[in-house]
Amino acid sequence: MHSKDGSAETSAASRVQDFQIFGEFGEVNPSISDGSTFTFLDPEKLKAIFHEPIPGCHLYSRLENPSTRVLGQALACLEGTPSARATASGMAAIATTLLALCEQGSVIVSDRLVYGGTHALLRNLFPRYGITTRFVDCMDPDAVRQALEEGAVRVLYCESLTNPLLRSPDLALLADLAHARGARFVVDNTFAPMIFAPRQQGADIVIHSLTKFINGMSDCVAGVICADQAFIDELSDASSGTCMLFGPTLDSVRAAAIYKNLHTLPVRLVQHGRNARMWAERLVECGLEVRYPGLPGYPDRAIFERQADPRMGFGGMLTMDAGEEGRAQALMVALQEVKVGFLAVSLGYYRTLFSHPGGSTSSEIPESERLATGLAPGLVRFSVGLDFEIERSWERFEKCLHKAGLIV
Numbered sequence: 249m250h251s252k253d254g255s256a257e258t259s260a261a262s263r264v265q266d267f268q269i270f271g272e273f274g275e276v277n278p279s280i281s282d283g284s285t286f287t288f289l290d291p292e293k294l295k296a297i298f299h300e301p302i303p304g305c306h307l308y309s310r311l312e313n314p315s316t317r318v319l320g321q322a323l324a325c326l327e328g329t330p331s332a333r334a335t336a337s338g339m340a341a342i343a344t345t346l347l348a349l350c351e352q353g354s355v356i357v358s359d360r361l362v363y364g365g366t367h368a369l370l371r372n373l374f375p376r377y378g379i380t381t382r383f384v385d386c387m388d389p390d391a392v393r394q395a396l397e398e399g400a401v402r403v404l405y406c407e408s409l410t411n412p413l414l415r416s417p418d419l420a421l422l423a424d425l426a427h428a429r430g431a432r433f434v435v436d437n438t439f440a441p442m443i444f445a446p447r448q449q450g451a452d453i454v455i456h457s458l459t460k461f462i463n464g465m466s467d468c469v470a471g472v473i474c475a476d477q478a479f480i481d482e483l484s485d486a487s488s489g490t491c492m493l494f495g496p497t498l499d500s501v502r503a504a505a506i507y508k509n510l511h512t513l514p515v516r517l518v519q520h521g522r523n524a525r526m527w528a529e530r531l532v533e534c535g536l537e538v539r540y541p542g543l544p545g546y547p548d549r550a551i552f553e554r555q556a557d558p559r560m561g562f563g564g565m566l567t568m569d570a571g572e573e574g575r576a577q578a579l580m581v582a583l584q585e586v587k588v589g590f591l592a593v594s595l596g597y598y599r600t601l602f603s604h605p606g607g608s609t610s611s612e613i614p615e616s617e618r619l620a621t622g623l624a625p626g627l628v629r630f631s632v633g634l635d636f637e638i639e640r641s642w643e644r645f646e647k648c649l650h651k652a653g654l655i656v
C-alpha cells in the first residue's frame with residue numbers, strides 16, 4: 249500500500265506488533281488498572297492537571313486510566329494517528345466526535361448509507377440540538393462537492409467500506425473536497441481495520457466500533473477515536489470536552505481484554521477474508537447476486553485496490569440478494585439449523601453471523617432511501633467466520649440454498 253504522497257507504508261499489523269508495554273512487574277501484558285481515581289503527592293500538580301494534561305499522569309478514570317490509555321495508543325499505531333481515545337461503544341465514539349466538531353447551526357455532510365445507528369443519530373437526534381445533516385452519495389464527487397458548498401459545513405462523514413452495501417468511496421478525493429471547504433473528514437473504518445488506513449488517505453479522524461473485528465469475540469461493546477493530539481486533548485478538556493463531560497468511558501478490564509485480542513487481528517482478518525472469498529466465488533457460480541470486494545465484478549475494485557493493503561485480503565463481509573424478504577429469512581433459518589452460523593446482528597465474530605439489514609441494522613433508514621441506494625429487501629449480510637474447514641461449511645450452505653429455493 250502507498251500513502252497519498254507515494255511513500256511505502258509499514259503495515260498496520262507490524263505497527264501494532266512493535267507497540268510494546270510491559271506490566272508493572274514485567275508481565276508480558278500491560279497491568280490492568282484498578283482505580284477510579286489517582287493519588288497526587290503534590291497539590292500543585294493536581295491543580296495544574298485540570299488545565300493541561302501532564303505526561304504520565306492520570307486524574308480520574310471517567311476520562312482515561314492506564315488500561316484505556318494503552319488500548320488507545322495501540323489503536324493509534326493501527327491507524328497511524330498521533331493519538332487515540334478508547335470509548336464505551338462505537339456510537340459513543342461517533343457521537344462525542346461529531347458533537348465536539350459541531351455547534352448549533354453546524355451542518356454535517358454524510359454518506360447516505362451509513363450504519364443505521366449513525367443514520368438515526370444524524371437524522372433524528374442531532375436536529376434537536378440545531379445540527380443538521382445533508383445526506384449524499386459519497387460515490388458521486390459532484391454531489392459531495394455541491395453539498396459542501398452551502399452553509400456552515402463542519403464535517404464530511406463516511407464509512408470506508410459501507411454498511412451493508414460494501415461500497416468503497418475514494419477517501420483521498422473526499423479528503424481533498426472536505427479540506428477545500430474547511431471541513432473535517434471523519435471516516436468510520438469499522439468494516440475494514442488494517443485493510444484501509446483512512447488517515448494515510450487524508451482523513452482527519454478515524455473511528456472504529458471495536459465491538460466488531462478488532463475485538464472479534466462478540467463479548468463486549470467498545471469504540472475508539474483516532475486523531476491528532478490536539479483533537480484528543482480537546483475531547484479531554486475538563487471544562488468543555490465531550491469525552492470528559494458526557495463520560496463515554498470504557499472499563500479497564502474490558503480495555504485490557506480488547507488490547508490482547510487486537511494482536512490476533514491480522515491473522516483473523518486474513519482467515520475471515522479467505523473464507524469469505526471462497527463463499528463469494530461459490531455463490532457467484534450458483535448464479536446468485538453477490539457483492540464482495542475480492543470478486544472481479546466488484547463495482548469499486550479500482551478504488552479498493554488503490555486504498556487497501558493487499559496483504560490483508562478483502563475482508564470478512566459479503567452480501568447476497570435473496571430476491572425477497574421471505575427467501576432471505578428461510579435461508580437464514582436453514583443456515584442456523586445446520587450450524588453454519590447464527591442469525592444475529594453485528595460482525596467480526598469467530599463464527600459466521602448473518603442478518604437481514606432491511607429489517608434490522610438498517611431499518612432506521614427510511615424504506616424509500618434504502619431502495620434508492622440499492623439496499624434490496626431480500627439482502628442478506630454475512631460476516632464470515634474463521635471456520636477451519638470452510639469447504640465443509642460450504643457443503644451445508646449449498647444444501648440450505650436448495651432448501652430456501654435459491655438454487656435448483
Ligand SMILES: *Cc1c(COP(=O)(O)O)cnc(C)c1O
Pocket residue numbers: 337338339340363365366407411436438439457458459460469470471
Ligand atoms: C456497529 C457499528 C457501529 C456502532 O458501534 P457500537 O460499538 O455498536 O456502538 C458504527 N459503525 C459501524 C460501521 C458499525 O458496524
